[in-house]
Structure formats: structure tokens, C-alpha cells
Amino acid sequence: MSLLERVKTCHFWQPENYRPFIINNEIHGHIAHDLATKLKDFNTVFNVSSQSVTLSDKLTTFESRTGEVESAIKVLVKEGIIPRWRDEEYAVTNSWHLPPLLKMDRGASGHFGIRSYGVHVNGLVKTEEGLKVWIGKRSLAKPNAPGELDHIVAGGQPYGLSILENLIKEAEEEANIPQAISSTAKATGMVSYRCERPDGLKNDHLYIYDLYLDESFIPQNMDGEVEEFYLWPIEKVIDRITKTDDFKYNVSLVLIHFLIREGYLTPDDDIYSDLIEGMHRQAITS
């Protein structure tokens, strides 16, 4: 059954292709060998060995770590080794609730394999014909996953905002949802995964919310990131996830989380336990 393929996609990475990225004696990411070798150029910032990359322990403050790492990343972007400077700041921390050790541009986060955080919102409508789900088609102009199917609202978690503040901001930008509505979104869980993607090693925690919308509400994209919105019966969503990979890989994971919670999958499905254990970073074994 293809749902299990969707989950496996989110957990595929090969540790042997990476070196741990260590800050303060803790692993905070994984760096591919080529980039690790290149980081030897910045020997006041990184200590590179064949086994690991360690952030210099002379960088003891949030500010000094942020400044030195940023300077190095800007050189790497200029040289085309890291493709994009995104001008969005991510906190570097192994737990969203701990003070971050530094902040890092989002364009570099996958290349350092740091843990990053995001918020995904299921846009749901109860109708007489049954449950429907708002699905966005990502702009064809997006460098990342153009044209793939997405949630009504989803976004990376920037440094300095709470999860709910970010949800409210993204809901406004992506779907023109006013705060009075978006703030009614209900927290329903989290998925985590680590996998190799074109933009690096994604090591993500996604916080999931369900937002029930009136039938009269029509989302409208404000920031050019969504090509079109569709309101699909849940059965069509299930069919599409099961038979295609049209949904962005992590959107599939969040939708499967929804199907589990809402009883569309049951213990009678023989992949039930594997799907559930696949909601988190540990790779599923079968």
C-alpha cells in the first residue's frame, strides 16, 4: 500500500554520507562529506575532522556563533556551494523550547542538517456531503517543490515567533485567513522525520493544527506562493495520496497523521502500526 511508501520517503537518509555537526558536545546536525571538507577553509569557525564537524568552542555566545557562521555561509552562497540565501532566520536548537545556540539562514539549514521546525494546518470543511479538505497547489515559480500539492497553510518556523504567531502570520499570507479565524486552529500533534531532499538533509519537527472553516470561506493566496486552491472530499485526498506522489512529501505525512487520528485508517489495516510509528523520526523497520 502506497501510504507506507509515503512514510518511508520521509525517513530515508544514509548516515554514512554525513559527519555529525557538533556544538557544545551535542550533535545538532549532519553535514555531507563534500561540504565538510570545504568547511576546512573556515578554520576559526569549524573544526573539521574525518569523523565530525565541530563548531569552534571559542564561539561561546549566541551572537558570536551567529555572526561567524553567517559570514561563512555568505561565502558558501557566493561560491554556489549553498544555492540560496533565503533571508529567513532559523533557530538552531534540539528543542524548540530551549534557548537557541545560534540562528542560521534557512537556505543553509538543510546543508547543516540542523533540526528545523514548522507548522502545518489542515483546512477542513464539514459539509452535507461529508468532510472536505482545502488543498493548495504550490506556485510553479517556487524553487522548492513547484506545482506539488500542499496544505491550505504551512510554513517554516522562523526565529523569534511562537508557533501560533507563525500560524496566524502564514494563514494571512498564504490563504487570507483573518486572525479571528486562524486563531481557532486546534493543535493536534506533531510529526518528525529526517530525510535527504534536493535542498539538503531535512531534519524537521512539524506542529500540526486542524482548522475548521465555514463552507462560505474561500481562501485567497496573498504572497504568490499558491497557484490555486481546491476543496476536495477527503476520499479524493486519500485516493491521491495512496496512488500518486502529487502531494509534497511532508504534506503526505501530515495528512496520514490526520487519517489515523480521525479513524480513516484502523487497526484492521495491516500497515497501521508501521504508519503510526512512522510519524516520528525513527525509521520504520518494515
Place this chain on the structure above:
Amino acid sequence: MSLLERVKTCHFWQPENYRPFIINNEIHGHIAHDLATKLKDFNTVFNVSSQSVTLSDKLTTFESRTGEVESAIKVLVKEGIIPRWRDEEYAVTNSWHLPPLLKMDRGASGHFGIRSYGVHVNGLVKTEEGLKVWIGKRSLAKPNAPGELDHIVAGGQPYGLSILENLIKEAEEEANIPQAISSTAKATGMVSYRCERPDGLKNDHLYIYDLYLDESFIPQNMDGEVEEFYLWPIEKVIDRITKTDDFKYNVSLVLIHFLIREGYLTPDDDIYSDLIEGMHRQAITS
């Protein structure tokens, strides 16, 4: 915060106190050293080394494994090494959907540390004052967790029944819920854990269902296993789980799973990710 303590309780075990129990080259359980030593008495059934206990590979069929292991367990019960013969059969399998390798009496399952399965049902009532939850107080006569707080319906998964068939059977026995109502229960997920308890090493998968009941429905215990039922506001349930360990340890885990799904906990709670990752067998790290 005590919710994290509740979750940690479900994952506490010390692997060094056990030897793996191996069938067909796969680990299917863990056996404490004392019992492992004792199993040397049954050398046509078990091969005991200092590192493991292996079921004899001369036992190649479901019937022969079941028969030989049962004979050994009956001796162990007679000698008081395993306290109870429960006369309920558990399937021995690492996945509920695989054909079991043998069946084993429930009274021995914890002593062999085999994976066992169960079904837990949240009995829920939407009222004008808010959500209420049916809570059972376990009979003081129960050998296991007497007087502790429990779900309206919960039970181990016997060999030969589907999960839903077992739910319907237990709903009838424990709370006098007719099949027309119990069969509307919605599958909402699964928790798994391995922990040391008085009755052995519990290595459980619990399938979770939500059952919404009319306000007019009053549960009634039929099998003497429940002392009394209470209908509590969800806030009282949360207060009791957070401040006491009055709930049976695994019932707490299932209730926390509910609180996560239903938005009573949010990413703003600093233990959110740890609680979510603690819903599964992997031990939480903090």
C-alpha cells in the same frame, strides 16, 4: 510537569536485567535472568545461554511450540515461579497482522516479555458544560492494579478475535454497552511501550478508540471488574493525571494521547514534543 513522569513510567526498563527471548532468529521478548536460569530445566523446549533464551528450533509449527511452551509454563505456575495461570490466550507475534508463531497464556506473557496487544476506549460525552469522560475504578478484588482508575472499556487482545470484535466484547462485559453503540467507536491511534511492572515486562501495543456516548447512557459493569463509574469533566481528568498516579499507568498514557490529539496540550507546552515522542516504544530522552 507530571505528565512527563506518567510517560516515563511507561518506558522504564533495564535491558541488563533480561536476556532476549529468540524464536526463528528474531527477538520476541525478554526474560529476567532468574527465570532464564530456571528454563534450563526444560532443555527440549528452550536453549538457555548466558546471553539469550532461544526456543528450540526443533519446534517448527504453531501447534508444537504452543504445546511445549504451555507444558513448561504449567510447571512454572505450579511451582509458583509464574504466579497465575489466567486461561486467556495471547498470540506471540511482533506484528498483530502476522501469523502468530505460537499462543501463550496471558499469565506468562509479561514473564517472557512478549509483545502483547490491547484495546483502550475513551468513553466521551459532549455536554452543555463541556466534554466529560467516563472513568472506571477497577475492582479492589483485581490482582492487577486494584482500585486504580481506568477507561470505560479496556482489555487485552486475545488470540483469535479482531481488535474491533474484542472492543465489542469488552464493551459488553465491562460497561454493558450494546454492539450498536460500541461499534461506532472511532479508531484514533496506538501507543506502545515496554516497562517493568509487578506482573513482568510489559511490552504492549494499545489500539485506541474514541466512543462518544449520549448523556442518557449510563455504563453498568457486568463482569465484576469495575467497582464504580464516574463521569468527570475533562478538566478534572487532566488535574488528576497531572497531580496523582491514581490512573493505571497505561491509562494515563492513552489519556495523554487524547489530550494531544484534542488540543488540550499545545506546542506552547514545553514538554509537547517529549510527550508525543513518548507515545511510542522508544524511551524519551529528557
